[in-house]
Amino acid sequence: MILTRNxxxxxxxxxxxxxxxxxxxxxxxxxxxxxxxxxSKLNKGLVIGKVVESEKIPDSHLTVNKVxxxxxxxxxxxxxxxxxxxxxxxxVAPIGSTIAAGITMDERELLGYKSEGMIxxxxxxxxxxxxxxxxxxxxxxxxxSYNNLDALIGKGVDAIGFxxxxxxxxxxxxxxxxxxxxxxxxxxxxxxxxQTDFYRLDNKVKDKKNIxxxxxxxxxxxxxxxxxAGYSIFMIDNYEDKLNVETxxxxxxxxxxxxxxxxxxxxxxxxxxxxxxxILIDYDKLKSKDISLGTSTIDDQELVALKDGQSIIxxxxxxxENKYRVTDKTKQVLAIYFNFNPVIMRTQQKRxxxxxxxxxxxxxxxxxxxxxxxxxxxxxxxxxxxxxxxxHKLEYLLGPVIVHNEIETSVSYLNYTLGTEFNIDEIKxxxxxxxxxxxxxxxxxxxFICDPNRIDITGEKEVAEEVARIYGYDRIIPKPLxxxxxxxxxxxxxxxxxxxxxxxxxxxxxxxxxxxxxxxxDNKHWNLFNLKKPVKLMSPLSNLHEVYRMSLGKSMxxxxxxxxxxxxxxxxxxxIADVYTTDGRQTHLAWALSGEFNSDFRDRQEANFFYLKGIxxxxxxxxxxxxxxxxxELIPTNKVIAEIHPYQNAKIKIGAKTIGFIYxxxxxxEEKNKLGKTFVGEIDLGTLFSVINETLTIKEVSKYQASxxxxxxxxxxxxxxxxxxxxxxxxxxxxxxxxxxxxYQSEEMKKENKIALSISITFNNLTNQLNDAxxxxxxxxxxxxxxxxxxxxx
Numbered sequence: 001m002i003l004t005r006n007x008x009x010x011x012x013x014x015x016x017x018x019x020x021x022x023x024x025x026x027x028x029x030x031x032x033x034x035x036x037x038x039x040s041k042l043n044k045g046l047v048i049g050k051v052v053e054s055e056k057i058p059d060s061h062l063t064v065n066k067v068x069x070x071x072x073x074x075x076x077x078x079x080x081x082x083x084x085x086x087x088x089x090x091x092v093a094p095i096g097s098t099i100a101a102g103i104t105m106d107e108r109e110l111l112g113y114k115s116e117g118m119i120x121x122x123x124x125x126x127x128x129x130x131x132x133x134x135x136x137x138x139x140x141x142x143x144x145s146y147n148n149l150d151a152l153i154g155k156g157v158d159a160i161g162f163x164x165x166x167x168x169x170x171x172x173x174x175x176x177x178x179x180x181x182x183x184x185x186x187x188x189x190x191x192x193x194x195q196t197d198f199y200r201l202d203n204k205v206k207d208k209k210n211i212x213x214x215x216x217x218x219x220x221x222x223x224x225x226x227x228x229a230g231y232s233i234f235m236i237d238n239y240e241d242k243l244n245v246e247t248x249x250x251x252x253x254x255x256x257x258x259x260x261x262x263x264x265x266x267x268x269x270x271x272x273x274x275x276x277x278x279i280l281i282d283y284d285k286l287k288s289k290d291i292s293l294g295t296s297t298i299d300d301q302e303l304v305a306l307k308d309g310q311s312i313i314x315x316x317x318x319x320x321e322n323k324y325r326v327t328d329k330t331k332q333v334l335a336i337y338f339n340f341n342p343v344i345m346r347t348q349q350k351r352x353x354x355x356x357x358x359x360x361x362x363x364x365x366x367x368x369x370x371x372x373x374x375x376x377x378x379x380x381x382x383x384x385x386x387x388x389x390x391x392h393k394l395e396y397l398l399g400p401v402i403v404h405n406e407i408e409t410s411v412s413y414l415n416y417t418l419g420t421e422f423n424i425d426e427i428k429x430x431x432x433x434x435x436x437x438x439x440x441x442x443x444x445x446x447x448f449i450c451d452p453n454r455i456d457i458t459g460e461k462e463v464a465e466e467v468a469r470i471y472g473y474d475r476i477i478p479k480p481l482x483x484x485x486x487x488x489x490x491x492x493x494x495x496x497x498x499x500x501x502x503x504x505x506x507x508x509x510x511x512x513x514x515x516x517x518x519x520x521x522d523n524k525h526w527n528l529f530n531l532k533k534p535v536k537l538m539s540p541l542s543n544l545h546e547v548y549r550m551s552l553g554k555s556m557x558x559x560x561x562x563x564x565x566x567x568x569x570x571x572x573x574x575x576i577a578d579v580y581t582t583d584g585r586q587t588h589l590a591w592a593l594s595g596e597f598n599s600d601f602r603d604r605q606e607a608n609f610f611y612l613k614g615i616x617x618x619x620x621x622x623x624x625x626x627x628x629x630x631x632x633e634l635i636p637t638n639k640v641i642a643e644i645h646p647y648q649n650a651k652i653k654i655g656a657k658t659i660g661f662i663y664x665x666x667x668x669x670e671e672k673n674k675l676g677k678t679f680v681g682e683i684d685l686g687t688l689f690s691v692i693n694e695t696l697t698i699k700e701v702s703k704y705q706a707s708x709x710x711x712x713x714x715x716x717x718x719x720x721x722x723x724x725x726x727x728x729x730x731x732x733x734x735x736x737x738x739x740x741x742x743x744y745q746s747e748e749m750k751k752e753n754k755i756a757l758s759i760s761i762t763f764n765n766l767t768n769q770l771n772d773a774x775x776x777x778x779x780x781x782x783x784x785x786x787x788x789x790x791x792x793x794x
Contacts (some may be wrong), residue, residue, distance in 0.1 A: 001031075001167050001168075001169065001171050001176055001179055001184070002025075002166055002168050002169070002253065002254045002255060003020065003166065003167045003169065003181060003184050004165065004166045004167075004253050004765055005022070005164055005165040005251060006161050006163075006164045006165075006168075006184060006246070006250065007189065007250060008022075011197055011198050011199070012185060012189050012192075012194050012195065012196040012197070013194055014194075016191055017194075018034070018128075019038070019165050022167065022188065023036060024169065024191065024723075025049050025191045026167060026169060026184075026187055026188075026527070026793075028174060028191070028472055028473075028474070029187050029188075029191060029469060029470075030175065031169045031170075031171065031175070031178060031184070031187075031470050032170045032172075033167050033168070033169055034168050034169065035064070035167075035168040035765070036165065036166065036167055036168070037165070037166045037168070038165050039126060039162055039163060039164050039165070039166075040158065040162075040163035040164075040165070040789050042100040042125065042126035042373065043093070043098060043099050043100055043125050043126065043157070044097055044098040044393065045090050045091055045093070045094065045096060046091055046092065046097055046099070046125065046156065046162070047069055047091075047094060047097075047121065047155065047156055047157070048089060048090075048091065048092070048143065048149075048153055048154065048155050048156075048157065048160065049067040049069050049075075049089070049090050049091075049092035049148070049153060049154075049602070050067065050068045050087075050088070050089050050149070050153050051065050051067055051084060051085065051086055051087065051088050051090060052066050052067070052068050052086065052087075052126065053065065053086055053302060054064035054066075054084055054086045057078070057113065059156055060086065060111060061080055061082075062078055062080050062110065062111065062113075062628050063078070063079055063080075063084055063453055063570060064076060064078050064113045065077050065078070065079055065084060066078075066118065066601065066669065067090070067092055067119065068153055068154075069092060069094060069118075069153065069154050069440070069652060070153065070154035071153075071154075073154065073518050074118055075092075075094060075095075075116040075117055076113070076114055076115065077092070077115050077116060077117050077118065078108075078111070078113050078114075078115035079118075079119045079140065079141045081119065081121070081138070081140040082138065082139055083135070083139035083140060083749070084119060084139075084140055085574070087144045088143075089142065089143040089145075089149045089153075090119045090120070090141065090142065090143060091119070091120040091125065091140075091141055091143070091145075091157055091162075091748040092116050092117055092118070092119055092120065093118045093119075093120055093125075093258070093521060094104050094117040095107055095116055095117050095649060096759045097117070097450045098766065099118070099120065099124055099125055099126075100124065100125050101124065105117045105118060108593065116352070116594075119140045119488050120140060120141060120685065121134060121136070121137070121139060121140050121141055122141045122252070123136075123137060125157075125162075125419065127252055127253075128255075128638075130255075130257075131252045131255050131256065131257050132252070132257065133159045133257060133258050133260070134522060136258070143160060144243055144244065144245055144248070145160075145242075145244050145245050145246075145292045145654050145771045146240070146242065146244055146385065146386075147185040147244075148272070158688075160245045160246060160247050160249065161245070161246040161250065162249060164249070164250070164253055166253050173623050174456040175455055175456065176275075176364035176365050176366055176367065176455075177275065177367065177451075177453040177455070177456070177458075179275040179360065179361050179364060179366070180272075180273065180274050180275035180276075180453070181272055181273045182198050182273055182274060183275070183453060185198060186435045186436065186451070187434070188597060189433055189434075189435070190431070190432075190433040190434035190470070191433075193256060193432075193433055194433075194648055195433075196435065196645055199380075200273070200376060200377040200380035200381070200500045201373060201376045201377065202379035203376060203379050203383055204383065204470055205379040205380070205382075205383050205388065205390070205391055206390065207391060207392065207393040207394075208390050208391065208392050208393065209392070209393060212233055212283075212289065212392070213289060214289055214334070214336075214395075214397065215289060215290045215291070215397075216229055216291055216292070216397040216398065217290065217291070217292040217293070218292070218293045218294075218398075219292065219293065219294035219623060221294065221295055222293060222294065222295065222304065222344070223388075224341060225293075225304070225340060225341050225344040225398065226293065226338060226339070226340055226341070226398055227339040227340065227368040227398075227401060228337075228338070228339045228368040228369060228371070228396065228399030228401060229293075229336070229337065229339075229396070229397040229398040229399065229400070229401055230334060230336075230337045230371040230375075230380070230394055230395060230396045230397055230398075231334060231336045231337065231395055232334075232375050232391060232392050232393070232394045232395070233283060233332055233333065233334055233335070233391070233392040233395070233583045234332070234333040234335060234378075234379070234381070234382060234387075234388045234390075234391045234392075235331070235332060235388055235389045235390045235391070235660040236330055236332065236333060236387060236388060237386070237388055237389035238385075238386050238387055239263075239327075239328045239330065239387070239389065239591070239700060240385070241261070241262050241264075241328060241763050242262060243258070243262040243265050243266075244385075244654070245267060247265070247266070247376065249267060249270075249646030250269075251265060251269065252773055253484045254272055256268050256272065256356075256357050259319065261325065261327075261449070262385075263280055263326050263328065263387075264280060264319070264320075264383065266378075266381050266385070267280055267378065267379055268357045268358075268378045268382055270374060270378045271357045271361060271374075272357060272375050273377055274370060274374045274377050275340075275361050275366055275370070276337060276339075276357035276361070276366070276370040276371065276373070277357065277362060278335050278337055278373035278374060278378065279313075279314050279320060279334065279335070279337075279338075280326050280333050280334070280335055281313060281314075281320060281326070281334040281336065282324055282325045282326050282327075282332070282334075282675070282715075283330055283332040283333065283334040284330070284331060284332065285323065285324050286313075286334070286672070287308050287309055287311070287714070288306050288308060288309060291306060291307065291313065291336075292306075292307045293305075293307070293338075294307060295524075296312055296315070298315065301351045302351075303315050303348060303351060303352070303353075304316045304340075304344065304345075304348050306336070308324070308360065311323065312359060312420035314558055315352075316338070316340070316345070316348060316358075316362070317348055317349060317352055317354065317356065317358055317362065317653075318352065318354075321746075322685065323607075328458065329657070335375065335378065337370075337371045337375070337392075337394075338362075338375060339366065339367075339368040339370070339399075340362050342362070342363050342364055342365050345359065345362040346363045348362075349354055349362075349363055349662035363453060363704045366453075366455070367452055367453045367454075367455055367491045368399060368400065369399065369401060369403065369452065370398040370453070371394055371396070371400075372394055372537045374514035375391075375394040382548065386420075389765055400530065403452045403458075405449060405450040405451070405454075406447055406448070406449050406450075406453050407447070407448045407450065407457070407458075407459060407460065407462075407463055407603075407644070408445070408446075408447055409446055409448055409460045409463050409464075410445050410446060411423065411424050411427065411430070411441075411443075411444050411446060412444050413460055414427070414463070414464050417460075417461070417464040418464055418467065418468050418476060419476065419477070419478075419479045420471075420476060422467075424439070424441055424442065424443065424444070424446055424575065427439060427446070427467060429468045430467065430471055431470065433692055434451075434470070435451070436450070436451025436452070436687065437449065437450060437451055437729065438738075444496040444505045445719070449461045454466075474719075480641040485495070490690075492691050493685075493686075495565070496622060496623060496685075496689065497576060497587070497685060498624055499622050499687075500576070500589065501576060503618060503619070503622060504574045504591065504615070505554055505571075507615065507618075508572050508597070509572040509573060509574045509591060509615075510571070510572060510573050510574070511572070511575070511777065512556075512573050512575050513575065513577070514552070514555035514556070514558070514559060514575060514577070515545065515555070516548055516549055516555065516577065516578070516580070517537070517540070517544075517545035517546065517547065517548060517549070518544070518545065518546075518548075518555070519543060519544050519545075519546065519547075520536070520543070520546050521548045521551055522554055522660060523547050523548075523549055523554075524552050525554075525641060526550075526553055526554040526555065526641070527550050527551060528661050528682070529550065529551055529553055529658075529684065530553075531550040531579070531581050531586075532581060532583075533549050533581045533582040533583055534548065534550055534580075534581060534582075535547065535580045535581060535582055536548075538662045549579055549580070550580070551579060551588065551590075551682060552575055552577055552579065552588050552589075552590035552682055553590055553661075553680050553682050555575070556573060556575065556591075556592045556680055556682075557589045557643070557665070557678070558743050559571075559573060560573070560592060560594045560675060560678060561673050561675065562677050563582050564594070564595075564673070564674060564676075565674070569594065569595040569676050570594070570595035570596050570597055570676070571592070571593070571594045571595060572591075572593055572594075572597055573591065573592050574589065574590065574591035574592070575589075575590050576588070576589050576685070577593075578589075586684055586685075586686045586687070587684075587686050588660075588682055588683065588684055588685065589619070589685050590680065590681065590682040590714040591612070591615060591680070591681050591682075592678065592679065592680045592681070593607035593608075593611060593612055593679050594607055594674030594675060594676050594677070594678040594679075595607060595675075595678075596676065596773070600667055603687060604741070605743065605744070605745060606676070606677050606745070606750075607676065607677045607678060607679050608677070608679065608717075608743060608745070608755070609648060609662070609664060609679060609717075609721075609778065610721060610743045610757060611664060611679075611743055612662055612680075612681055612738070613681075614740045614743070615681070616652070616662065616681055617739065617740060619683075621739075623688055623689070623692050623693060623694060625654065625688075625691075627629045627738075628721055629654055629655055630652070630653070630654055630722075631653045631722065632651070632652060632653070632662075632721075632722045633650060633651045633653060634647070634649065634650060634651075635650070635651055635661070635663075637657055642669070643665060643666055643669045644663045644664070644665065644666060645663060645664040645665060645666050645667070646661065646666070648664035649661065649663035649664065650662050650663070652683060653656065654688070654691045657687060657691055658687075659684050659687045659688050659691065660682050660683030660688075661678070661681070661682055661683075662680070662682075663680055663681075664677070664679050664680075665678040665679075665680070701738075702765065702766050704762045704764060704765060704766075704768065704769040704770070705761050705764075705765070705769060706736065706763065706764040707762070707763050707770060707773075707775055708760055708761065708763075709760075709761055709763070709775070709779060710741065710758055710759065710760050710761070711744075711758070711759055711761065711782065711786075711793065712756055712757070712758045712759075712793070712794040713728075713756065713757050713758075713759070713786060713791050713793060713794065714749075714754055714755070714756050714791070714793065714794055715754065715755060715756075715757065715791050715792075716753060716754060716755075717753050717754065717755050718753065721740070721742070721757075723787075724757075724791070725738065725759075725784060727788075728759075728785050728788050728789070728791075729785070730763075730785055731781055731785075732778050732781045732782055732785075733778055734763045734764065734765050734770060734774070734778055735761060735762070735763060735778075736762050736763065736764045737761075737762040738759055738760065738761045739759065739760050740757060740759055741759065741760045742756075742757070742758035743755065743756070743757060743758075743759050745757040756794060761776050761782070763778065
């Protein structure tokens with residue numbers, strides 16, 4: 001966001017306030033000044049001149065010009081610009097002056113003609129070419145004004161505002177409101193305790209009662225895309241298409257390129273001041289008073305557009321279509337205001353691949369009821385140019401929204417939060433000159449009334465932050481943190497569930513939430529845990545939601561099917577949720593892999609049983625489960641439902657207790673529903689917790705250094721992992737842990753029904769440090785076991 005001194009001093013007294021002091025103020029208030037630019041120091045000796053004669057030099061693109069620099073002072077300047085002509089007012093660098101590039105003017109001779117200086121383009125005197133139109137880049141700058149420019153001949157360029165000073169700031173994410181110059185004006189007025197008067201809101205243009213009704217229809221596809229919408233109509237009285245030089249330069253200093261139509265340029269002035277874009281349309285060119293907001297496909301991009309029937313009036317964020325643009329023949333201007341959902345507009349900006357004054361504000365969350373201020377400001381700006389004879393009162397097409405800007409808090413809360421010792425009067429003094437804020441209260445309790453533009457202030461914490469910001473962060477004395485010990489119950493089960501959630505998210509699985517009410521038949525069919533007494537609703541809204549589910553697996557598969565139908569076929573999901581019976585509820589964890597995914601930085605791999613089981617083993621580690629007591633049993637064929645693979649499934653048991661199931665979906669089911677290879681696991685966390693509580697023992701921790709070795713085995717996919725581990729480690733001593741650390745399957749291995757597993761095995765002893773010879777002896781047992789199993793060691 002850019003702020004300029006010349007604009008500021010129109011609305012507040014800057015006497016005695018230096019540019020450096022304003023820089024300090026902005027930084028102190030949280031608006032980080034990234035860059036400043038002093039246009040008064042870029043050049044030396046530039047003056048305003050008038051071209052009184054201009055003649056073409058034969059056989060060249062040059063002209064010889066007689067330029068007036070004073071009442072009786074004239075100079076001759078040779079110029080190559082295509083737009084120089086008699087009668088225009090220009091910026092002149094006379095002999096002895098120095099321009100921004102560091103060039104000092106002297107007398108020269110070109111094609112036999114004396115040249116006493118230079119007629120300047122803006123880029124030559126320090127204005128960035130990026131804010132200039134092609135015509136302005138190729139030509140000299142022509143000064144336009146509705147005032148008498150003859151009175152400025154011979155004066156310095158400060159007379160047209162080229163002595164300005166700018167601050168370019170980086171706004172924090174919560175201060176989108178500061179995309180309005182007026183908001184920054186308020187902040188500085190309060191900081192310097194200086195009266196501000198944004199007089200545009202008290203203009204002399206009287207509102208007329210609307211006699212024209214505009215109707216806006218928003219397409220269902222944009223439901224929620226528009227927060228508010230409004231309109232007004234301006235009656236045009238005098239169209240000159242001449243932008244005053246001070247305004248033109250101010251727009252350029254604000255990185256705003258000319259639109260080529262001064263009404264749209266003036267609309268940009270308002271948008272920068274108020275942070276509310278406006279769409280200006282020639283009202284008489286509309287076919288109907290019923291306009292619509294929808295989407296149109298343009299160059300294979302779906303874009304939000306305002307339409308008149310089937311005709312596009314304006315693609316939001318671009319210029320109004322020529323067919324509807326305001327021209328010198330326009331008699332009535334329809335001004336339409338929108339406040340959009342920023343997410344929709346960020347998508348629009350990305351697809352348009354452009355940035356301008358309007359889009360920069362549409363993509364940010366801003367106060368939705370700014371239309372009155374915007375319309376009053378626009379009326380005043382138009383009135384400065386004697387443009388309008390009257391204006392219709394602003395009408396809302398959608399909205400306004402209800403504003404909740406009163407926050408109850410207390411002085412004690414603020415002092416506790418900030419480590420300060422304010423009283424209520426001191427807090428009131430901080431906000432005394434900040435327009436839009438009011439503090440009510442006499443002692444401790446207080447009501448903090450916010451400027452409605454400050455939609456970032458929603459509660460006590462934001463109020464505390466605002467008090468600290470206005471007071472000055474550097475003025476708050478740092479104090480050591482005081483931590484008070486609070487007695488509270490420890491919930492190991494809840495802590496473990498939180499650890500599981502964090503682990504699964506870290507492993508790349510998406511945490512989903514599904515509906516607890518399901519169809520009764522599905523609930524019965526997928527009751528793998530064989531729970532009794534389902535909870536039925538007496539008056540279900542539909543048969544799809546008539547009973548509380550007794551497992552999570554079906555819900556997980558439904559989500560996979562829904563995503564697959566929409567083209568999202570590669571999924572890693574999990575959910576922790578309760579299942580219900582009339583005897584109570586149980587907390588279950590379900591997780592699923594479908595399609596392909598990256599397990600690490602290497603090539604993608606298809607979902608597989610081993611990766612699913614690896615996740616389960618990591619969960620067992622979090623619960624400190626002795627995995628030698630974990631077993632996996634094939635579900636009896638007569639109890640396997642049709643949706644589950646009859647042979648790639650397992651009942652998970654710890655000791656004699658069943659805690660869950662892991663399974664692959666039946667290939668026929670996958671094919672029917674167009675799913676990739678899909679594996680699902682579900683465990684009862686309550687039962688798991690009860691098992692570890694029963695078997696929880698204190699184990700002595702070895703004081704000796706553990707040693708780990710990894711082995712990679714190529715095996716058949718038909719061999720169960722638990723059987724593999726059992727046979728591989730049979731008769732091996734000193735093993736304290738083992739873990740599946742990697743899975744690999746090339747295309748060739750797929751065809752041969754083989755898979756490569758990498759397993760990390762840890763050795764340690766409680767009584768002495770294991771040496772290499774001892775570990776090597778045990779390692780040889782592992783290799784011999786692999787050989788007897790006819791498993792290839794890679």
